[in-house]
Amino acid sequence: MATDALKRQIAGKWQNSFARLNRDQEGIVGLLVFSEAWTLATEFLHPRDLNDPAANKDWDMSQVRVAVETLSRSKMLPLLLENFLEDMRKQQHLITRDVQQYISQYEEAEDIHHIARLIYRLLEWYRAWVPISELGHTILSAYTLTFQTHVYSILPPSFSRGFKQLVNATFEIGMSPIAPPWLPPTPPALQSLVPAPRPDLPLWGAFEQLGLLDRNESLISSVCYEHIEAHILGTCARRWSERMLQPMREWMTNKIVPWMVMPYARGARSAEEARSMLQGVGSRFDFHVCKTLSDLRTREIFDIIIDFPDSQPALEDLKECLQRVDQRSQLVQTLRKANRKRLLHPGADTKDILTQYVSIIRCLRLVDPPGVLLFKVADPIRRYLRERPDTIRCIVASLVGDGESGDSLVDENEPIQPLQQIQVEDYTDPSWEPEPIDAGPDFRTNKPSDVISTLVSIYDSKDLFVRELQVLLAQRLLAITDGNFDRERRNIEILKIRFGEAALQVCEVMLRDMTESKRIDQHVQSQKNMILHPTIISRHFWPPLQAGKFVMPGQFKQIQDDYAQEFHAFKQDKKLRWLPHLGTIHLEIELQDRTVPADVPPLEAAFIELFSEKDTWTVDELIARVGSVDRPAALKALATWVDMGVVKEGAPNQYILLEVAEDAATHPRPTRMVEEAPAVLTVEQQQADQMKVFWKFIEGMLRNLGTLPLDRIQTMLKFAPNYDRTIEQLGAFMEAARREGMVTVSGGMWKLSRA
Template identity: 60%
Template sequence: MATPAVQSFVEEKWQEAFKNLNRGEPGISGLMTISEAWRIASDFLRPRPLSEPRPRYNAHEIKAAFDMLAHTKLLYTVLENFLDDMHQQEYLIKQEVGEYMSRYEETDDPQVIAELVYRLVDWFNAWHPLAEYEFSSLPSIWRADDQNELSTSLGHIVTDHFTVAFHTHIYSILPPSFSRGFKALVSSTLPISYDDMSDSPSPDTFVWDSFFALGLVERYESLIASVCYEHIEDYIREVCAGQWSERMLADVRLWMDSRMLPWMRLPYARGAKDLNEATKMMSGVKSRFDYHICKVLCDLRTSEIFDIIIDFPDSKPALEDLKECLHRVDQRSILVASLRKANKKRLLHPGADTKDILAQYVSIIKCLRVIDPPGVLLYKVADPIRRYLRDRPDTIRCIVSDLVGDSENGTSLVDDNDPLVPLASRDVEDYTDSTWEPEPIDAGPDFRTNKPGDIISTLVSIYESKDLFVKELQVLLAQRLLNVKDGNYEKERRNIEILKVRFGEAALQVCEVMLRDMTDSRRTDQHVQSQKPSLLHPVIISRHFWPTLQTGTFILPQRLRAIQEDYSREYTAFKPDKKLVWLSHMGSVKIEVELQDRTLEVDVPPVSAAMVELFSERDRWSVDELIAQMGRIDRPSVMKGLLVLVDLGILKEEETDHYKLLEVAEEASADPGASRSAAMDELPGVQTAQQQQAEQMRVFWRFIEGMLTNLGALPLDRIQNMLKFAPGYDRNIEQLGMFMEAARREGMVVAKDGMWRLNR
């Protein structure tokens, strides 16, 4: 039981509330007025099925009802009831959404999603409190003012709450598959053709108005952006893939401005009054999509970079596009990683020829200088290539052959238009230079000392010293000089002058001595021939200035030895202080072979000439018998000499390692003379620089063997320090390591945990 005081307080408050609701009217007439206002407002706001038309209302009556509810603070209560009614009627929309989505999942047709969106807009308009058709019965003279007044009184209260509530209900109804269908619908509104950029089709504004009405643009903003991104990616792959002979970035941006921007105004510049206002509204969006253009094109060119380099210089426009994209998109590290991976897979493997690797390396140098003139990218990409080339035994020879114009395939690593400059030296930075710039931020700590110079300097810098190149130059020049038949040495003389510019005068002094020996040899031969004509025309060289010639002496037949001895006597008479040492395995002999049905005049190696002499004595010989007759000669040399005579049709192999003389010619083989040409075209047997180093290292093997015998297992640096006391030892630890590895392969030593010991 409440106390009298509480009862009195409650009664007082009741009377106060009643007077407030009754508005001071007599009896309960005020309550009846509020009840009628409640009925009118609730019925006006009640959500109905689309099949049930909304009744017509007088604007004055509706305005008065809402004003009374607002005055009595019951407006929010009416609104809450309205939102509850919406929730109860939600099943009507849910049924239709289920039907449309079932159709879409069966057909995957985005037009079904469009129909669903239009249907949801119909529901939105049907339930909207201030739909325009509600007041169509108002007189035209004052309808607009009254409607605006009503919209003003209800807009911020009812309309906003309705819109948020309706969107919330819709989002809770839509299944997950709707986002896929919505994306397909948005994609269907994009410009279709990639080629025609003349006139853009008129965008479908009605569907975008529907999107905005349902709040789908804000909800699926990232999805709409992804549609644009994917469309840009498809266009760039379709138009730019494999197109390297012209710049494509400007064309893609033109396509973006003419085809995509009119469409992008719908989601990103809604409400813009003119083009200028739309451009300002889309400035940030356009910058974002331009960034994506650069990124996609950069990704495409990065994936094609190996083939772009192969196609250089025709692909230079693609490299310029890539350079511009890299300024906008920081993907330099990705480019380096991609090119290094492609090089490892397609270039740096045993199946690739050294000449091809060098040609690709030169193209990489030229291409990366277009993309990154400071050379940071080149420094990072070239390191694995340089290490791989350093381990290949014929790298130096390939570079040197190209320097003297002796390339086998007719191509050159160096452009003939490039200026001749000395090998680049490691200069100290000149910080007083007004054009000096700091190193790029991604340059490594050793970048400054490894800046790329011209192409030749870069290739020579693969090795720590240019001495190896100079020695290989001497070897190659010796081979070329000994291979000259007509006495014209102008090409070699020109090569020496060119190489002087690059390697210096001192490095080419030995080469000048070799060239002088060739001209002196011709004059000496002319003098000897004038004293006593001879069939022999030898090349006389200075032993101390020429590279070591490969050994392979053998015993010539008596008639050939007699010609040599006669020539030696005449030479000694001309130069009493010198003596000739014959290298009988080198050179060529012009012989005339008389057989029963034919006579042949051919140039053959001395080994083959000696065999012809032996077969003139006996028709059949075995390989072992020939070796025994010819003295100090290895089996491969004998087989090579026999092969020349077999190709000429002079000899025939009866059975394995047994040959007979063909007095009567037999039917020629399918490819006669191929092996003979290969044998005759070989360069004279001069030891390469690597072979000379290997021979010199074998001299020091006795010292190494003594160390390992007396001291046991030793690390490589200890062996290197002790070898420095050996006379004439000038190798570095890397060269020693290569020699020890070769000895290990031959089974002479064993390596374990960095310690070397003899293999006993």
């Protein structure tokens, strides 16, 4: 049984509650007034069914406000809120039914019209159930949270797709004064929401009231990002001849920023306030403009470099974008990958690789003046070019070329300057700047700035280029037939500026030899008119010439002796040593029925001269008469006359002079070009000949010491006279010797093959 104390406690609480509800009025008048107020308030707040016309009821709002005031004085609003929220939970199935209906229609038709109708329908539910403002902000916030929580819990994943499509469609209708057909008319209940200068303004208002803007902020941003990307890709792709970054920013100002007012600055009361609210998100979108354009130009970078200098505006855009976004490493990786795939492979010509490398130098210096990007991109190209045997020759040919091809590596507008060498940094220089933050440990800021110095720096020494210059210049000088050496003299002067006076002394001697040879020939011709016009050179100052020791027969030998006699009379302290295998001889061969003109090398002339003695010769007899000629060269020389129809092949290895031409229809002869071999040995040929000399040293080492590693052979060879090969070059020579069966290798140890 209850104790007296408990009874007194319950009675006290009852009296307090009754006093609070009755509000000190007589009898139970106050309690009756409270009861009426509670009934009126709960009926007014009870969530109604919008689909049931009978649920619509006209309320006297003055009576509702009085009832709310009564409950407030009685401190019963929290209980009223609990009752209201419980009623909402019981009525939520009404909203779920409508959501499922509209979502089903959308999923069936993929028409955003149904998503728009769903948004407006949800807003109608929200406004139909919303408490009046007199209940206070707390009840309104609790209602909004409960309503949105339920709505978000029942929206299927397909709603996000439809909502994104709906937001995307606002780009097209935002600036249009006419609403699209799919956008339903603004319901009467929303017409007083905000004035609508734009057809999509009520839609954004519905988004905001339903909390869809905050919940889907990243989705809305993605729509804007996709519009920016689509416009940039559609407008800027492969348009490299004009600046595109500023037009894209102007497009964003004219098209994107007005649209951004709706999702990001709807509450602005002035243009200045709207501008302040849009500053942060506008900076994000400007960053995305730069990033998208940077990604596009990065993907196109290889073709942009090919199109340089016409593509310079695109590179300037890329430079500005890289200052805004951190895409430098992506640019390096993309360009290096493109170079490996499209440039650094055996199918690419060395001249094309060099041309592209020069364009890369110029382009990346424009994008990144400190040269960090160029250093990272150029390293694989330089290593690949260093392994190609004709790289130096291509560079040198461009330096002394006549420019007729139009694709010279050297820009005619670039000033001619000496080769720049990498120097130690002077940290006391007041203009010194630290290396860029993304520079690697091997990077140096004072890299050569001109293209030629950069190309020469591929190799450790410029001596290789000087030797190749000497060979190429010798070939060009010997090919001149009109005696005009002005172009080569100009080339030498330019090269002296680049490589220095000392490096070009040998070239100066070669040029003086050519001039002196012309003067000597003029003197000899003045003493005795001769048909021979030789080129006289100083043997010790010229690169090695092609070897050949055969003797010209008959009249050719007499002509050489007569010329040598006149030369000795003019230059008594000197003697001529003929190189009969070099040069060209013009002949007119008189046969019984025809005269055949021909410009042929000396060996061909020597053979046809012997046919004046008798009509039939074997190959062995011809070789025996002229001297040191290998059989393939002899057969090639005879094939020239066979092709011209002057001789024919009879029995095997026997050739017969054709005094009377045979019928061409009976014996058709293919057209054959007579190519003259270069007179000067290339640097590779010179190195191969020298290595044959060094082979004697290697053979002696291996015979006396048995087996040796490559580095030990290299160390011992350094004591040999004029040995200047690298261990890589020695390794290539030893590998060639192994293929010929001269040596064997096992575990890195080399030894002579057994005979």
